Amino acid sequence: MTGTVSLLGYFALALTVTSCLAAISDVKSNNPVTQKPGRFLSLPVPLKCSQRPKEFTYKGRNYFYSGHTQQYKTSKVDWLEARNICREYCMDLVSIETEEENNLIFRLIQQNDAPYIWTSGRLCDFKGCENRTDLEPKNVNGWFWSATRGKILATDQTPNGWSYNPWSKSGHKKKPQPDNAEFDINGTVESCLSVLNNVYGDGIAWHDIGCYHEKPFVCEDSDELINYVASTNPSLQL
Numbered sequence: 651m652t653g654t655v656s657l658l659g660y661f662a663l664a665l666t667v668t669s670c671l672a673a674i675s676d677v678k679s680n681n682p683v684t685q686k687p688g689r690f691l692s693l694p695v696p697l698k699c700s701q702r703p704k705e706f707t708y709k710g711r712n713y714f715y716s717g718h719t720q721q722y723k724t725s726k727v728d729w730l731e732a733r734n735i736c737r738e739y740c741m742d743l744v745s746i747e748t749e750e751e752n753n754l755i756f757r758l759i760q761q762n763d764a765p766y767i768w769t770s771g772r773l774c775d776f777k778g779c780e781n782r783t784d785l786e787p788k789n790v791n792g793w794f795w796s797a798t799r800g801k802i803l804a805t806d807q808t809p810n811g812w813s814y815n816p817w818s819k820s821g822h823k824k825k826p827q828p829d830n831a832e833f834d835i836n837g838t839v840e841s842c843l844s845v846l847n848n849v850y851g852d853g854i855a856w857h858d859i860g861c862y863h864e865k866p867f868v869c870e871d872s873d874e875l876i877n878y879v880a881s882t883n884p885s886l887q888l
């Protein structure tokens with residue numbers, strides 16, 4: 651996928667970093683069990699941004715896998731906590747826009763035998779997503795990268811420019827992903843996108859997962875947060 655498709659007026663507003671930082675609150679799941687009230691997106695911490703882990707670089711952006719850092723070596727956190735850890739470093743959870751980037755992430759998972767990782771993929775199923783016929787059906791057209799607000803192309807076909815569909819062909823119900831399988835079990839919507847490593851005998855592939863699950867994660871540089879911190883801290887080395 652090339653370019654960024656702005657999903658919502660809500661998000662377009664948030665493109666202004668100041669409003670982004672001030673206005674976006676936690677996007678809550680529909681399940682009371684998974685709601686932790688009062689949780690917001692974290693602001694970048696300039697000193698942490700300048701000392702952020704730079705495990706590898708792709709297309710000018712730095713990435714790191716939490717399992718490769720001293721501090722988060724054994725950490726498993728829910729989706730929002732993972733985003734916030736990344737964001738304090740001027741990063742965000744990884745957004746996988748191309749097959750080449752996906753292969754990079756799949757290889758990282760394979761080579762390190764990681765069981766799964768969080769990405770920034772999110773289902774648009776919260777306030778602001780109502781009455782959006784263009785996002786229907788939600789399980790096909792309702793997904794986006796929350797870090798960049800880029801649209802994730804239709805989940806039921808091979809994305810334009812890719813040679814395969816990264817969504818798994820199997821899962822808990824032995825159905826192609828996203829399948830929102832946990833909803834039938836306990837009412838939790840599977841609103842977050844995780845890359846799982848052969849959990850269902852399906853190889854390394856994308857799955858929709860309840861956002862409360864705790865997983866290691868991959869952070870990627872956020873242009874937006876880096877630019878913001880650079881503009882407010884001109885002497886800081888980023």
Ligand SMILES: [Ca+2]
Pocket residue numbers: 821822827828829830831832840857858859
């Ligand atoms: Ca699923």
